[in-house]
Amino acid sequence: MTKPECSKQEASNTKSKAEKDSQISTPETAKALFADFVPEESDSEEENEKQDDKKDENLEPASKKSRDSNSKKYIPKYKKEWENKPELKAWLSESIHGNTYFYCKFCKKDYRCGISDIHKHMSSKKHALKAAMPAFKAQKFKFRGLLCPVFTPFTNLKRVTPDVNLKAIPKYANFLKACNIKGILINDITGEGMSLTIHERIDLADAWADACEKTNQFLMAQIGGAPLKDVIEMAKHAAKRDIGAVVILPDLYNKPKNHLDLIKYIKLISEFTKNVPILYHHNPKFTQVEIDITSFLLDITGEVDSFVGVIYSTNDIQQSTAAMAVNREKFTVFMGTDEAILGAAASGFTCIMGTSLNFLPKLVESICVAVREGEIKSAQTSQNLLNRTIDVIAKQGDYIAASKAATDIITSTCGTTTREPLQTLWEGTTKKLQCKLRELGVM
Structure with a gap:
């Protein structure tokens, strides 16, 4: 073989070897591809923790x-x-x-x-x-009684996003206190919490905390239904203000697929609420999140020490009663449906929440008192009147907007203005509703 031919052969062998080496070193997986970029743990603290x-x-x-x-x-x-x-x-x-x-x-x-x-x-x-580290001491949730999910008062300025009227809150709190309402829930569905900014929700929490301190009412703040970062900020604020309890709605966009997803979400938020008791608001009609509450309560046991109960806003007395029986010492279950107050009181519920507590608090209280005293017929009469009133209100338009109008007609506490996308009840409809309420004899 001549010298040029040898050089050509050697070059060919060298090229063949290079191609072979290239094929061998080509990563076959994404993990292998990035293997060379994994940082070495040179930090002594990390190394010590790894060894430990x-x-x-x-x-x-x-x-x-x-x-x-x-x-x-x-x-x-x-x-x-x-x-x-x-x-x-x-x-x-x-x-x-x-x-x-x-x-x-x-x-x-x-x-x-x-x-x-x-x-x-x-x-x-x-x-x-x-x-x-200091042991976590969960505050035992001692609240028992009627919980009112209050409306958010707005200014009457005709704009798409009216301002929150914080000046109306002391009068609102005093009225509910006079009607023997012991608990207040702010920024929930009734209070249009999801239409408020995080700063408005925090300002409302501060205003209600000041008012409830004077009236000696138990304050609960709903902090969910918002981006996680905002939820965490509201959780921190609730802990700082020492609010009685926080209520959580699920993420309304990235909805939990099952009750285990929901537990993980609550567990994450609980890291920022400190010792503030946590409840979950189960309202599938609004959130479109359907879970088995009994399984949820069984599986959250031991996972979140500060979790204390559920607000159950459905008409299913059987399921809510089953949830109440899971662990009566640890978990409190609220009945959160106006039409089921009589059934809830008769089933042993000691905590009841209803939108009607804004406009007919004494009527709702009379149902609970009648059941407790064994006056079932009286309780039925009161519940029937409440149901007829709710039916009249619901026929006027969106139930929250119409209920807010009814509350202002009867109590003059919160105004009739709602924030878009809710439509404030038209003035003519409000007058019609006023006449209907007079005919029912509730004002």
């Missing part, structure tokens, strides 16, 4: 993928009796992710299960540090 948590190396967080389903390795399952062991009782709980995980109340995480894994986690430095 070596005892947790077999305790995979619940968010990670499970082992190969084809693996024949035995996977231990959670046993409820483990919670009775003295060394585990304070922090161990079952997980929402299934019986192959356990939940640590101190670390606020789910781990793979097994009694040996539990003891390994307990002996880790991370767990010890969490255990040494």
